[in-house]
Amino acid sequence: xxxxxxxxxxxxxxxxxxxxxxxxxxxxxxxxxxxxxxxxxxxxxxxxxxxxxxxxxxxxxxxxxxxxxxxxxxxxxxxxxxxxxxxxxxxxxxxxxxxxxxxxxxxxxxxxxxxxxxxxxxxxxxxxxxxxxxxxxxxxxxxxxxxxxxxxxxxxxxxxxxxxxxxxxxxxxxxxxxxxxxxxxxxxxxxxxxxxxxxxxxxxxxxxxxxxxxxxxxxxxxxxxxxxxxxxxxxxxxxxxxxxxxxxxxxxxxxxxxxxxxxxxxxxxxxxxxxxxxxxxxxxxxxxxxxxxxxxxxxxxxxxxxxxxx
Numbered sequence: 047x048x049x050x051x052x053x054x055x056x057x058x059x060x061x062x063x064x065x066x067x068x069x070x071x072x073x074x075x076x077x078x079x080x081x082x083x084x085x086x087x088x089x090x091x092x093x094x095x096x097x098x099x100x101x102x103x104x105x106x107x108x109x110x111x112x113x114x115x116x117x118x119x120x121x122x123x124x125x126x127x128x129x130x131x132x133x134x135x136x137x138x139x140x141x142x143x144x145x146x147x148x149x150x151x152x153x154x155x156x157x158x159x160x161x162x163x164x165x166x167x168x169x170x171x172x173x174x175x176x177x178x179x180x181x182x183x184x185x186x187x188x189x190x191x192x193x194x195x196x197x198x199x200x201x202x203x204x205x206x207x208x209x210x211x212x213x214x215x216x217x218x219x220x221x222x223x224x225x226x227x228x229x230x231x232x233x234x235x236x237x238x239x240x241x242x243x244x245x246x247x248x249x250x251x252x253x254x255x256x257x258x259x260x261x262x263x264x265x266x267x268x269x270x271x272x273x274x275x276x277x278x279x280x281x282x283x284x285x286x287x288x289x290x291x292x293x294x295x296x297x298x299x300x301x302x303x304x305x306x307x308x309x310x311x312x313x314x315x316x317x318x319x320x321x322x323x324x325x326x327x328x329x330x331x332x333x334x335x336x337x338x339x340x341x342x343x344x345x346x347x348x349x350x351x352x353x354x355x356x
Contacts, residue, residue: 141171148179173204206311209254214336214345218251221351225249225318239354240323246351248319248334256338257311271306276335277319282328289321303339327355 138146140162147156156175160168177200184193221238224247225231231249240246252273260270277300279287288296300321306312317336324330330353335346 144171144175145178148175149182170204170207173207174201177201177204206257209313210256211341212254214255214338214343215253216250216334216336216345216347217253218249219334219347219349220249221349222247222249225316228314228316231318237352239352241354242323242325242327244323245320246323248332248349250317250319250334250347252315252317252336252345254343255312255315256340257308257313258340259311260307262307265307268307268309269311271304271308271312271315272339273304273315273317274301274337274339275304275317275319276301276337277321278333278335279321279324280331280333281324281326282330287324287330323351323353327353329353 137143140159144156144159147153147159153176157172160171163171177197180200181197184197186193220231221234222231223234228251231247255271255273257269257271259267261267262270277289278298279289281287286298288298289300291297291300300319304317319334321332329350331348331350333346333348335344337344
């Protein structure tokens with residue numbers, strides 16, 4: 047029995063001591079190398095051992111979630127650039143455009159701009175603008191009489207047009223003696239007292255009177271000024287006091303229709319009145335009235351005077 051066991055051990059030892067070179071070998075070409083082994087996930091959920099050096103395997107492929115791809119960051123919407131709107135200036139008013147044209151020495155263009163206005167406005171501005179443009183270009187500090195004369199002549203026509211439509215005015219009305227012409231009279235002293243039945247004289251200047259171009263069969267071409275005048279007299283109580291007309295008749299209103307012819311248009315107009323003062327002493331008020339019969343323009347002014355007892 048012992049010999050048998052010894053024999054077994056001997057065989058085993060012989061097998062172990064057999065050199066490795068006894069094994070048959072051959073060269074393996076790279077092409078004959080076995081394909082790399084891919085680790086397969088274990089269905090049991092346990093970790094899978096690597097099959098090649100350096101291979102990385104998941105500890106539990108079924109349990110670990112896949113790595114999420116980072117979501118793309120949303121870009122804010124691009125704001126379009128703000129639109130800059132250039133304001134178009136409004137066109138010039140007709141008057142402004144006309145002035146610019148006159149300053150550019152284009153009167154015909156200025157006349158076209160003025161057509162947008164009402165006709166009376168356009169006509170007046172057409173007369174004023176040449177003087178305005180000339181005054182803006184002139185050096186009035188160094189201007190001489192000729193320059194001022196040219197400007198005055200340019201303003202003459204628009205002045206006449208305005209005066210013909212302006213209200214009548216009485217810049218001066220005084221009791222006086224010996225009135226003989228425009229601005230020519232002898233004023234009475236302040237506090238003058240008339241004697242009963244004496245003659246009183248009144249000097250009155252009127253402005254903006256009509257002066258219309260006309261042709262007289264006897265006098266020829268010229269200008270005519272028509273004005274109706276009236277005198278009214280009242281006592282201190284406001285009662286009407288009768289006056290005496292040219293026919294020596296008592297009248298409540300002393301009236302006259304004036305029609306004056308002149309070779310040149312009238313600018314300085316005056317009128318002289320004469321009347322007999324009342325016989326009764328006291329304070330009286332005289333009212334002078336003028337009326338343009340063609341246009342209906344009218345003006346009046348009152349003067350007070352005293353009549354003494356002797």
